[in-house]
Amino acid sequence: MSAATSTTDSTTTNTTNTPTFTTDPTAPTNTTSAPTSTTGSAALATKTSTPTPSTNTPGSRSPCQKDPCKGGSSCVNLHDRWFCLCLEGYYYNTSTCNKGKIFPGTITVNIASTSGLEDENSMAYQELHFKITKFFEKAFDSSDYGQTVIGKLSTSPSARSAMHTVDVAVVNIFLETTKQTEETVSRAIERAIKHSANEFTSYIEQDRCDYYGCEKENGQDDCTSGLLCQCKPGLLRPNPQIPQCVALGPKCPDDCNTQNTEKQCLVKDSWNATCVCPPGYKEDDRGICQQCAFGYSGVDCEDSFQLILTIVGTIAGILILGLVIAIILVSSMNKRRNVEQQKLIENDFQNRKLRNTGFSNLGADGSIFPKINMNLPKESQPQNPYVIQGGIPRADY
Template sequence: MVLDETCTEETCHGSSICVSLSTKSFCVCPEGYYYNDSDCNQGRTFPGIITLLWELSGLDDKTSVNYQNLHFTIVDLIGSAFANDPTFGQAVILSLQTFEAARSEMRSEGQVSVTVTSIFSKSSTITLEEVSKAIKNEAEKEGFSYEEENPCELSGCKNTSEDCSDGFQCECKTGLARPYPLSFCSVCSSDCNKKANKQCIKDPDNLLPECQCLPDYTTTKEGTCQKCAFGYSGVGCKDNYILIFTVVCVIIVALLVASVIGLIVLFRSNRRKKNGEEDSLISRDFNDMRLETTGFGKPASSTGSLFPKVKPRIPRIQSNEKSNPYADLNFPRSMPARDY
């Protein structure tokens, strides 16, 4: 229901709220409900994403003319796709994201992704495939694209074989709960608290909150949160700088210990060599002293023998003939003259 006026106290009824745009307004109900006949009605939801090129200025302000034009372009497109289906209730824009495209200074156009949900009456028998096909055909006429989303992601239900289009009957995901009986699983469960090492995170880019482990904790297979392993920290234990720092320190210490051990080995080796030389000198001096005491000289350097070599004298063998003791004398062979 679209009103050609801004919101007043009497604009919307039941549990709905009024949303003001630039010059118009509309009524929106809690998740899983659509506004019709001045009341909120329980329905079946089919989410999807429409992507198109659009003027980016003012899209962050719901009261701007540009946002109002985009809003009714999307809502009217889905309304046209199901114009002949009496079970169609309402199309609701859940969120949008903008992406600046390569453009010149004269243009401010970019890509816009709009998450929208199509709500049908609870008695509708339409399927997800039929909804996706109808919206895709209508979007292609305008040059847009459409991709269906899993209804379980919108309603916070576990992704099982059951139909999550009825988000009031499905089983909630771990960590999520229903704020009241006939509602989506749109809030964190009561056990998502600090005592269980958990926290509830609401990301603006996501439709539903998420129950996460506290920083320095990680999720186990049983769904509990336990302390990070040694060396890891941060959200989801993804930071390993402590482990890297520890490994580097261990390597440095190992290198230092190896260096110290090498110096000790080198010092002892040099000392052992020096002691060996000293022992050799002492032994040599001691041997010299023993030689001097016993009366022997130093061994010859050429032979290295401890005892000196003695050259023996071999006696001549003498013949039986008597030698003339005067034969070798240089006397004249003549007899001396008489002196008388």
């Protein structure tokens, strides 16, 4: 059985498709609808994957512009080559999509550099893509192998060398009527790894039920038909024709985002959602969000930073005001004391001058020459010749 067709402008090469998908069924998965038309029962199938970007990186060509893929498949660009991608559980063969049986797992690849692997349009990703697909083509060369789907990449440096190891999630698809089992597929891959030990390190198979996100109803149930298996708790099948069970987003209570309560829906994790009051509000006994009291904020009004800041600011203002008043009082007292000291200094200076001149006291007017009162008889007082001794004559008019 030939593998999926991949080509350049004029060269045809056998290879497989490389959609990005989630291998952990318990984690939320993005569901992207693949082409709606296909052959047979594939028309209702859907691929759970992250679509490859439809635009090319600068400098790369766009071979998918010619729409080379047929049979309901979609064209996916790499760096300068393309391949046809069918829906989940189908493989591309000779311009048609055929239903197959999947065998998921993870293979570890040795690589010198991981630069550019995050870009599916880069040359590094294209080289890794063909390196892996050719490895599986060789490993299942004599079987009813159909195609390999390359999933997400996880890189890590090697502790013993400069090489890096890349864990690649893959899904090997065989004919729907194949006799292959998980054991036979794993043994074939392990034999191929022994012959390519420098490039590939190990392979770990994944349980098909875990890949689909289904429960095993009994020990013999291998979830061959993903459409019939029962989803695990917390997972739902968004469409009856989608094999994967995915984790839908948590549903918020109906009383959220109403004018009466002012509540908001808060998604705490992938499974739980709850109604809470927005920051700055707190729920009262009636279940209504009330604005926080003065000084409080945050979720459930638990942040008292504003109150602390207000108290500290008030205390600081009082202290500053008291300090200013104290400075004014001290300055006024010092000024009064300086005036008194100046008077004492002046008096002391005058007394020193009197002692130096032989006088013991100051005059009445503060001069250094005191006035002396002499009690002399009136007759002995000197007469002023200019003083009129008689009375002033009266006016005769």
